[in-house]
Amino acid sequence: MKKHNFSAGPCILPQEVLKKAAEAVVNYNDINLSLIEISHRSKEFIAIMEEARSLVKELLNLPNGYSVLFLQGGASLEFLMTAYNLLKVNGKAAYLDTGTWSSKALKEAKLLGDIEVIASSKDKGYNYIPKNYEIPSAIDYLHCTSNNTIFGTQIKEFPKTDSLLVCDMSSDIFSRQLDFSQFDLVYAGAQKNMGPAGTTLVIVKDEILGKTNRKIPSMLDYQVHIQKDSMFNTPPVFAVYVSMLTLQWLKNLGGVAAIEKINKQKAELLYNEIDRNPLFEGFANKEDRSVMNVTFNLTNEEAHKETFDTLWNNAGINGLKGHRSVGGYRASIYNAMPIESVQVLVDVMKQLEKQA
Numbered sequence: 413m414k415k416h417n418f419s420a421g422p423c424i425l426p427q428e429v430l431k432k433a434a435e436a437v438v439n440y441n442d443i444n445l446s447l448i449e450i451s452h453r454s455k456e457f458i459a460i461m462e463e464a465r466s467l468v469k470e471l472l473n474l475p476n477g478y479s480v481l482f483l484q485g486g487a488s489l490e491f492l493m494t495a496y497n498l499l500k501v502n503g504k505a506a507y508l509d510t511g512t513w514s515s516k517a518l519k520e521a522k523l524l525g526d527i528e529v530i531a532s533s534k535d536k537g538y539n540y541i542p543k544n545y546e547i548p549s550a551i552d553y554l555h556c557t558s559n560n561t562i563f564g565t566q567i568k569e570f571p572k573t574d575s576l577l578v579c580d581m582s583s584d585i586f587s588r589q590l591d592f593s594q595f596d597l598v599y600a601g602a603q604k605n606m607g608p609a610g611t612t613l614v615i616v617k618d619e620i621l622g623k624t625n626r627k628i629p630s631m632l633d634y635q636v637h638i639q640k641d642s643m644f645n646t647p648p649v650f651a652v653y654v655s656m657l658t659l660q661w662l663k664n665l666g667g668v669a670a671i672e673k674i675n676k677q678k679a680e681l682l683y684n685e686i687d688r689n690p691l692f693e694g695f696a697n698k699e700d701r702s703v704m705n706v707t708f709n710l711t712n713e714e715a716h717k718e719t720f721d722t723l724w725n726n727a728g729i730n731g732l733k734g735h736r737s738v739g740g741y742r743a744s745i746y747n748a749m750p751i752e753s754v755q756v757l758v759d760v761m762k763q764l765e766k767q768a
């Protein structure tokens with residue numbers, strides 16, 4: 413039975429990418445060796461790393477002066493690494509607290525300096541994006557999370573600041589066109605919209621590094637990774653390869669502009685049904701709704717939960733349960749999710765209404 417994978421992460425990848433990845437594990441490019449048993453210094457892998465990095469630059473339309481790295485440790489290590497590289501000794505940084513991931517990011521940064529939470533949506537269970545807050549001027553950087561994977565909110569307009577802007581884009585990178593010149597550092601775990609778990613994409617403006625007077629351990633130092641072309645130590649070869657395949661797939665599809673259109677159609681289809689169907693209600697504030705993670709609830713859980721859960725399970729839908737901290741439902745509709753699968757979910761919601 414065909415499955416419709418709404419999982420939040422790790423999550424859906426394009427079928428053709430999975431097939432190519434599987435082939436490469438057995439016999440990479442007809443060299444009769446597996447991709448994961450050859451040296452990362454081989455010409456084969458060096459070409460993969462180079463192509464992955466250049467596809468990132470091309471697809472995101474990065475201005476000159478930015479480096480692209482594929483690191484390990486997940487977005488969670490970037491919470492610490494960003495502070496290590498940008499927070500001056502006795503320095504100060506500002507954080508927007510828009511959910512679980514933002515809170516975790518600022519918790520790590522607090523180990524290294526003075527962190528001010530300049531706005532938070534915690535008061536309403538993180539169902540909105542704070543606006544009209546003041547940004548202090550004497551800060552080393554401002555950190556924000558573009559898309560709140562767990563709560564289903566997304567920043568539509570990024571804060572304007574004269575200091576550095578750092579953004580965790582783990583769950584919406586490559587999903588919409590953005591002017592990347594407004595960011596100084598962007599990071600994203602691969603497993604939400606780019607590839608398998610195991611690598612983290614970091615995009616950093618070169619000129620901002622090396623200014624903290626802080627001693628940075630080699631593995632946490634962006635400049636070390638840049639100097640070594642993202643191969644300071646053995647890179648996660650498989651994760652980088654599959655990420656490269658996904659980026660090739662995206663390029664062939666027409667790039668970020670093309671996928672942005674499709675993503676909007678998918679989100680509209682689902683949010684329209686949530687708003688129309690009296691048995692459902694959205695979780696996130698309407699104007700802040702995420703195009704990637706759609707969070708919603710049953711208006712009467714007691715009456716309809718069992719039937720709804722049976723219906724979507726029978727339709728081959730997978731991974732629809734909300735995050736354990738929020739409950740309800742979450743449909744993650746990342747780049748690789750076809751609109752046909754969203755339609756299957758909408759049909760199930762309509763069917764519940766008929767049956768109820």
Ligand SMILES: *Cc1c(COP(=O)(O)O)cnc(C)c1O
Nearest residue numbers: 486487488513561580582583601
């Ligand atoms: C999943 C996620 C993370 C954590 O990523 P790891 O790679 O598991 O460390 C951080 N930020 C956001 C926005 C996420 O969605």
